[in-house]
Amino acid sequence: MQNPYVPIPVVVSKIITEVDTKDIKTFRLSFVNKEDEENFKYIPGQFAELSIFGKGESPIGIASSPTQKGYIEFTVQKAGQVTSFLHEMEEGTPMGVRGPLGNSWPLEFLEGKNIVVVGGGFAFTTLRSLINYMLHEDNRKRFGDITVIYGARNPGLLIYKDELEEWGKRKDLNLNVTVDKGDPSWKGREGFVPAVCKEVAPSSDNAVAVICGPPIMIRFTLPVFFDLKFSKENIITSLEMRMKCGIGKCGRCNVGHKYVCKDGPVFSLAELDNLTKEY
């Protein structure tokens, strides 16, 4: 019997400091055993438990795309015991990973449609996974127009800056990066994500919006999409809850009878309407 509590051994192979405040880093993890790498089959939107013996575990969305071979990436904010320890780690340090866990962005549902990706702050990680997946040459033709609206409080807090620049050069992606407030060197757009969504005004025709961000951003962004006539079935988001086991047993991440770890974290607004409002 497979033991779902035992982490897969990995090594931190690369650490990228994403933001000026240095409290958000991307950790690239490489598998110690080749067979583990082959068995770790994930879909954008899934997460994993980052496991550090002696410290504990923390559930984090997978930020890399399965089209990137040989490693997996997680973008982590320094916050609690596990993530603070992780932030002090050096390249070459062994650790563990349990997963992939949870459902995923509904790729089959998204296929053949125009995709609007809306992200705020550091909740952009599994969206980045989705974007890189869709942009991959093997997959791009299976999706229609791709519009990305991504915002952070200031330019220094934008994550994946190199990638944003590359995406900006592409013709098959409508990228809109915004900051709440720029600085003297900022040449880009200024404005809150909901306002930019209103300006960009993506068509709801054959379109799905995938939205992730802080609660305040979500609260003001949803009405914009309702005005644009996106149905609740066509607005998808991802929930966060405190978790331990990650496999629907320890009993803390349920929203009604759904476990965010096992049945989520991805839900459509229509699905959320059928659940209790306790998240």
Added chain:
Amino acid sequence: MAMEKRLIKKGELAGIVGRIAGDMSLLAPVKEEDNVLFELVKDGVTALPDFKNTKNAPKSFFFPRSETLMRYIRKQKGMEFAGLEKDEQGERVLFGVRPCDARSFAILDLLFDQDKYKDPYYIEKRNKTTVVAMSCAKVPYATCFCTSVGGSPTSTDGSDVLLTDLGDEFLAEFLTDKGKGLLKYFGDKTADAQADKKKEEIAASAEKEIKTSIPAKEIKGFLDANFEHPFWDTIHKKCLACGTCTFMCPTCHCFDIQDEVKAADGKRVRNWDSCMFPLFTKETSGHNPRPSQKERWRQRFMHKFRYYVDMFGPIACVGCGRCVMSCPVNIDIRKIVADISKL
């Protein structure tokens, strides 16, 4: 194939327990100060011939209060996996489990032995254990309400063998292959139709003895429709958030996972946790989706009478009454169910 059944004289039971205990670990209700607890029967420790029910629920034999999941060791670059915790115990028998508690095993199996994620720790202990249940020929407590939540004083759910006191004899019904493994201890007097009839009479009279009848299944519709309702605004007010109800409950299964390190050796441990505690759902950011005892109390109730039913079918309550007896402020789950049914 017809079920194997045996009849044994009342006086023979102690000998049977002793012989099984000589061959393998046998846990049975034992008197400990003024409590009855499941303990290993060995020299100087005898199973009680007659008892009501154990103070604690026997779930702990499959899902211990604290359990090491794995060990690790400090190496030059960091902690590395050092192996799983082995369950050293061999085959064992849990003897004298009341049918309500045995039902809790069947209910917990649905969670720990799901299709997708199986819990190897629980399953291994469950597989190694033969459950010999003892019908409640006489209903033990005024707080018993098994018949309201799908059980009965002679329920066989979760048991491998069911013993029923017929007066001068015990009827032993061997319900599973695992149970049949104990056949050899029970002699060769097979049960006749008369014994079956007697058992039916005892079952019927025991059911009548249960005075509490609450519409636990009928409130599901209300719970589905009323996550928000003024009822929830006051029901938790006297709750102390002590967690005793979850600790005593045979079906409560929430747990925490913690790392414990001593010098170079570490272990990852799972401990019982409780939805009654504020920290249970509190996130690192400070956000808590269940910010007050109202939400926590509603969660426990909903989990038992609504969510578990949606997920698996049965209500996650076996009607043992332990929470009713143990709650320091006398919150009575039977009364809550009854009150809800009147809304």
